[in-house]
Amino acid sequence: MSTLFGFYDLGLRALSAAQAGMQVAGDNISNVNTPGFARRRLEFVPGPPIQMKGGSIDQGVEIGRLRRMEDTLLLRTLEKEQGSWGEADERLRGLRDVETLMGTVDGEGILSAMGRFSQAFSELAGQPESLALRRGAVSSAESLASLIRDTHEKLRAQQRLENDAIANTVDRINSLASRLAEVNNQIREQEVAGDLAAGSRDQQEKIVKELAELSGGTAVRTGAGKIAFYLAGGHTLVTGDEKSVDAILLETTKRGPLGQIRILAGADGSDITSKIRGGRLSAMVDLRDNVIGEKIADLDTVASELIRRVNALTTGAVDLDGNPGSALFQSDPPFSRPAASIRVDPAILSDPRLLAVSATGAPGDGSAAMDIAEIPGSPSGTFGNRSMTAFLADSIARVGSQVTETEIRHSVAGGIVEELEVRRDSISAVNLDEEAVELMKFQSAYQAAARFMQALNEMTEITVNLV
Amino acid sequence: MRVGDIALFRFFRDGITSKRSQIADSVKSLSDGKRVRHASDDPSGARTSLLLRGRLARIEGYQRATRASRFDLVTIDQNLGQIIGLVTEARTHAMAGVTGVLSEGNDERADTIDALRHEILSLANVYQNGRYLFGGTETLTAPFDPAGAYQGNGDEARAPLDQGEDVGVTVDGGTTLQGAGDLFLLLEDLAAALRAGDTAAVQALIPDFSVQLDQLTGVRNDIGNRISRIDSFDQRHGDEKLRLMTRISEIEDASLEQIATELAAADASVQALSSTASRVLGRSLFDYLG
Numbered sequence: 146m147s148t149l150f151g152f153y154d155l156g157l158r159a160l161s162a163a164q165a166g167m168q169v170a171g172d173n174i175s176n177v178n179t180p181g182f183a184r185r186r187l188e189f190v191p192g193p194p195i196q197m198k199g200g201s202i203d204q205g206v207e208i209g210r211l212r213r214m215e216d217t218l219l220l221r222t223l224e225k226e227q228g229s230w231g232e233a234d235e236r237l238r239g240l241r242d243v244e245t246l247m248g249t250v251d252g253e254g255i256l257s258a259m260g261r262f263s264q265a266f267s268e269l270a271g272q273p274e275s276l277a278l279r280r281g282a283v284s285s286a287e288s289l290a291s292l293i294r295d296t297h298e299k300l301r302a303q304q305r306l307e308n309d310a311i312a313n314t315v316d317r318i319n320s321l322a323s324r325l326a327e328v329n330n331q332i333r334e335q336e337v338a339g340d341l342a343a344g345s346r347d348q349q350e351k352i353v354k355e356l357a358e359l360s361g362g363t364a365v366r367t368g369a370g371k372i373a374f375y376l377a378g379g380h381t382l383v384t385g386d387e388k389s390v391d392a393i394l395l396e397t398t399k400r401g402p403l404g405q406i407r408i409l410a411g412a413d414g415s416d417i418t419s420k421i422r423g424g425r426l427s428a429m430v431d432l433r434d435n436v437i438g439e440k441i442a443d444l445d446t447v448a449s450e451l452i453r454r455v456n457a458l459t460t461g462a463v464d465l466d467g468n469p470g471s472a473l474f475q476s477d478p479p480f481s482r483p484a485a486s487i488r489v490d491p492a493i494l495s496d497p498r499l500l501a502v503s504a505t506g507a508p509g510d511g512s513a514a515m516d517i518a519e520i521p522g523s524p525s526g527t528f529g530n531r532s533m534t535a536f537l538a539d540s541i542a543r544v545g546s547q548v549t550e551t552e553i554r555h556s557v558a559g560g561i562v563e564e565l566e567v568r569r570d571s572i573s574a575v576n577l578d579e580e581a582v583e584l585m586k587f588q589s590a591y592q593a594a595a596r597f598m599q600a601l602n603e604m605t606e607i608t609v610n611l612v
Numbered sequence: 613m614r615v616g617d618i619a620l621f622r623f624f625r626d627g628i629t630s631k632r633s634q635i636a637d638s639v640k641s642l643s644d645g646k647r648v649r650h651a652s653d654d655p656s657g658a659r660t661s662l663l664l665r666g667r668l669a670r671i672e673g674y675q676r677a678t679r680a681s682r683f684d685l686v687t688i689d690q691n692l693g694q695i696i697g698l699v700t701e702a703r704t705h706a707m708a709g710v711t712g713v714l715s716e717g718n719d720e721r722a723d724t725i726d727a728l729r730h731e732i733l734s735l736a737n738v739y740q741n742g743r744y745l746f747g748g749t750e751t752l753t754a755p756f757d758p759a760g761a762y763q764g765n766g767d768e769a770r771a772p773l774d775q776g777e778d779v780g781v782t783v784d785g786g787t788t789l790q791g792a793g794d795l796f797l798l799l800e801d802l803a804a805a806l807r808a809g810d811t812a813a814v815q816a817l818i819p820d821f822s823v824q825l826d827q828l829t830g831v832r833n834d835i836g837n838r839i840s841r842i843d844s845f846d847q848r849h850g851d852e853k854l855r856l857m858t859r860i861s862e863i864e865d866a867s868l869e870q871i872a873t874e875l876a877a878a879d880a881s882v883q884a885l886s887s888t889a890s891r892v893l894g895r896s897l898f899d900y901l902g
Contacts, residue, residue, distance in 0.1 A: 177617050184616075241652070249649050250658045251665075251864060260669025267673035271681045271771030271781055274743050274751050509743060509751030509769035509782055519775060522670055534666040542659035545651025552652070563626070567619055574616020581897035 149608065152601050155192070155205035159594035162189055162206045166587035169211065173575045173583075181351040183213040183573035185343055211341045216572050217366060220350060223565040224357040224364050228423040230558035231358035235428035237551045239307065243436060244544045246299045255296060255447075256537055258289040259521045266518035269502060273511030274465065279497035282514065286455075286473060287489040290448075297444050297484040300437050304403070307433035311406045314426050315395050318360050322382045322392035325352045325374060329383070332370040342370065356382075361423020377422035380410050405433070436547070441484065443540045448483035450527050452476055454520050462501035462513035470501020470513075617896075624889040631882045638875040647866035657863040664863075668856045671849045674774055680741065681771040681781040682842045685835055688745050688783055691735040692832040695789075696825060698728045698735075702799060703821035709806050709814045722806040729799040733760065736785050743769075746785030755785040760796030762786035773845045779838050783831060792827035793820055 169187045176182040188211075192204030248254025265285035269278045328349045335342035353364045353372055362376040365385060373385025383392050395417075396409040408418045408426075421427040456472040464470050473493060477486040493499045502514035521533045528536035641647060651658040705721050736746045737754045747755035747764025755764040766787065768780030789795045798820050805813035 178621070180618070244650050244652055247651070250651065250653075250661050251646065251649070256662055256666060257669070260666055260673075263670055264673030264676060267670075267677040267772050268680070270778075271677040271769070272741065272743060273769070275741065503749075505749060505767065507749035507751070507765060507767060509747070509749035510767065512770065515770070515772050515778060518673065518772060522666065522775065535663060538659050538662035538666070541651050541662060542655045545653070545655035545658050548650075548652030549655055566622075567613075570616040570619035571614045574618050576614065577617050577896035577898065581901065585901070 149601070149605060153598075156594055156598040156601055158192060158205040158207065159597065160591060162208055163587045163591035163594055165208050166590070167584065170580045170583040170587065174577065174580050177575040177577060177580075179347075181354065182347055182575070183215045183343075183350070184575045186212050186214060188212060211343060213341070213343050213346055214573050215350075216569070219565065219569055219572070221364065221366075223562065223569060224353055226558060226561045226565060227354055227357040228361035230555070230562045231425045232361060232423050232428045233551055233555040233558045235425035236432065237548065237555045239303075239428065239432035240436065240544060240548045240551055242303055243300070243432075243440060244541075244548055246296060246303060247440065247541045247544055248296075253292075254541075255289070255292050255444075256534060256541075258285070258292045259534055259537070261285045262289045263518045263521050266502075266514045270511035270515035270518060273502050273514055274508040276497060279465070279500050283473075283489060283493055283497045283500055287494060289451075290474065290487045290489055293444055293448050293451075293484050293487050297441060297448075300441050300444070301403075301485075304433050304437045304441070307429050307437065308404070308406050311408070311426065311429045311433065312397055314359055314429060315397050315406070315408055318356065318382070318426070319392070319394040321352050321356045321359070322374065322394060325349065325356065325372065325383050326392040328352065329371045329385075336370055346370065357424065359425050361421065361427055376417070376420075377427075378417060378420040380417055380420075381412070436544075440540065440544070443536070444484035445482065446527065447533055447537060448476065448487045450525060450533060451520070452483055452487060454525075455517055458513045458516050459501045461504070463503045463506040464501040465498040465503075465508055467506050468499075468501075471499065473500065621893060624885055624893060627885045628882055628889070631878045631885065634878040635875060635882065638871050638878065641866040641871050642868070642875070645866055645868070646864055648864045654863070661860050661863045664856050664860050668853060668860070670775075671853050671856070674772055675846060675849050677771045678773060678779070678842045678846060681779065682839060682846075684740060684743075684745055684781050685839050685842070687738060687740050689832060689835045689839065691738050691745075692788075692828060692835060695732050695735050696828045696832065698732050699795070699821060699824055699828065702728050702802065703818060703825070705806075706802055706814050706818050706821065710811055710818070718806050718809055722803040725799055725803040725806065729760075729796055729803070732789075732799070733758070733796065736789055743782070745782050746788065748782060748784045748786075751782060756789075756796070760794065760800075762790060773842065774849075777845070779841055781838075783835070788828065788831045792823045795824050798824065 166187055166189075169185050173184045176184075188209035189206050190209040192207045194201035194203050248256070262285045265278070265282040269275070269282040272278050328345050332342045332345045332349065335345060349370075349372060353374065356362060356374055357364065360376055360382070362374055362382060365373045365375065367373050367385030371385050372383070373381070374383040375381055381393055382395070393411045396411055396414065397406050398409060399405065400407050407416050408421065408430075409415065410417050418430055421430060452472075452474040455474055459470045459473045462470040471490060471493070473489060475486075475488055475490050476483040490499075502512075502517070503510040504512045524530045524532050531539070640649075648654045648657055648661065702725055705724060709718070709721055733756055736756055738745050739754075743751035744753065744755050744764070745751075747753060749767040749769050750764040751769060753763050756762060762785060764785050766784045768784060769782040770778040771781045772778050798817065802814065802817050805817065
């Protein structure tokens with residue numbers, strides 16, 4: 146049977162339990178707006194029973210396990226979808242940038258410059274001896290060349306931005322992988338010491354979520370609170386070793402004339418750039434190497450064809466002074482990167498009399514100008530029997546379609562992530578009403594325990610006064 | 613379902629952000645009247661619109677080219693009309709020289725013929741917009757020298773009417789004025805015969821004037837046909853331009869009624885969300901605890 150003083154222990158445990166409950170509720174309330182925070186709940190268990198006359202009775206309450214309220218299955222699904230959403234979000238951002246660079250439908254762009262080029266040469270064809278019209282035609286050619294160069298340069302700048310973003314993202318992935326390995330080890334140590342490591346687990350989930358979004362990789366919970374992380378293709382980023390967790394960091398190297406960042410597996414140094422699937426990183430690689438690369442190639446094809454066909458006509462014609470014509474367009478070096486350097490011959494730009502549009506040598510013959518005017522609109526084998534303008538319109542429309550498709554994927558992936566987050570929050574997020582109830586509950590428990598202590602004190606005093 | 617406070621904040625935040633984004637899009641459409649600005653707004657519509665705009669630019673190019681050419685052809689037509697009048701006048705003088713009193717005014721008639729020849733030469737050497745119109749494609753050299761020798765060539769400067777279609781915008785003065793016998797030489801011969809009082813010679817020259825008039829009228833008819841052809845293409849281009857612009861407008865322009873409705877709906881949603889958020893957010897059981 147418990148002694149009177151034994152009751153003090155019972156009261157103290159009740160007060161401590163109420164205080165601990167208040168502390169957990171206070172912690173939950175403090176983190177009501179902390180992203181990734183999983184609310185805690187304290188479990189209470191009856192104290193060990195003691196035998197007394199008539200049976201056993203519990204020795205009050207004991208503080209049990211502190212639980213993080215989470216659903217790991219749901220978290221795994223959320224991480225997987227986070228990678229898909231990250232990929233769609235990054236791709237959408239990049240595609241919109243590319244679309245803006247290609248020009249608006251009704252505004253200034255290569256196609257409208259091409260229209261003005263044809264107009265100017267049509268006009269010149271009717272009056273090839275007119276210096277004013279020659280100046281207009283040469284100027285329209287330079288304006289077209291300048292827009293092609295400008296768009297090419299902007300696309301290249303965008304490609305460089307994606308390249309830098311790839312390098313920064315790889316750095317961030319490495320930093321997160323190192324941090325995940327550290328947190329994994331911390332959790333192991335804390336749990337060995339009997340701690341729930343709730344704060345570290347919150348951090349761990351946050352890191353894994355960002356890693357999944359950036360890399361599209363998969364987290365595998367290996368037990369005892371550790372999380373291994375694998376990239377697509379099976380490359381291990383963070384090991385889930387039982388004793389010691391390590392991060393195998395990615396490496397980068399610059400290759401090619403443009404200094405493209407290549408991603409190398411840290412373990413064997415193999416190039417895994419094209420093996421990255423999902424996540425923001427794969428979208429950046431695709432934007433740099435495929436989407437923007439394709440647009441630059443399209444511009445090069447247009448510039449190259451424009452140079453070839455226009456120059457074939459002007460070099461076969463005669464200028465206003467009856468001299469053999471020279472090439473209207475130049476590029477440097479010839480035809481390797483035509484869109485980067487297409488320009489009108491400076492001599493023709495400063496003296497439009499040198500523009501050769503007469504096939505017969507007579508100043509009133511503008512037949513070459515008439516043929517030049519038709520170049521953008523006439524079909525060519527280079528463009529699959531489409532015209533140059535149709536080829537460009539298709540190229541612009543293709544970016545538009547890619548944006549639209551990605552918008553749909555982004556919306557679907559965003560909807561799934563949102564739904565999963567709602568479900569995660571329904572388990573893990575803090576609800577202030579609930580915490581208010583918890584506070585009231587523990588406050589009442591504390592008051593009751595305090596009254597118990599007061600009664601105990603009065604009993605003790607009576608007993609002492611008997612002595 | 614259990615709802616966390618952070619989730620509730622997120623519902624309202626995402627809802628209001630999404631509706632505000634819709635409002636921004638609607639306001640943009642209202643301000644410029646456009647539904648399609650970027651290819652992604654309607655990829656296939658944008659492609660069609662870009663191609664239609666390309667064709668529109670080509671049509672405007674043809675129209676500008678033919679407008680200047682038409683002006684030149686009208687001048688050629690007017691000058692040919694005047695030349696025909698002057699040749700007719702010369703023939704009248706020749707006939708008067710034969711039927712009238714030959715001795716009276718022979719020299720004056722010869723002087724008049726010289727003046728007519730000079731005037732015809734001047735009309736054939738017309739220079740407009742920096743080019744001679746009667747020299748074929750030799751447009752920078754006067755077609756006829758003072759002696760009446762042709763300096764031009766037998767070609768015609770041509771202007772585009774449409775893809776694969778063009779029209780001559782100058783004439784070969786050699787064929788026009790000297791193809792059916794040299795008009796200038798004919799006038800010189802007439803003046804000489806008048807001065808010499810050679811009625812038979814004058815008489816013999818009269819049929820040549822008819823041949824010249826037939827030749828000139830034939831060329832003038834051809835010029836008239838060219839002008840009609842230009843007008844026909846211009847009319848066709850005008851119709852096509854209108855059709856293209858209508859089609860582009862159908863693709864690109866926004867329906868103001870639809871935008872206004874969407875704008876009102878989105879605005880009502882934002883107001884409802886804001887009002888609900890202000891009532892719901894930040895209120896919890898704590899507000900009722902004493």
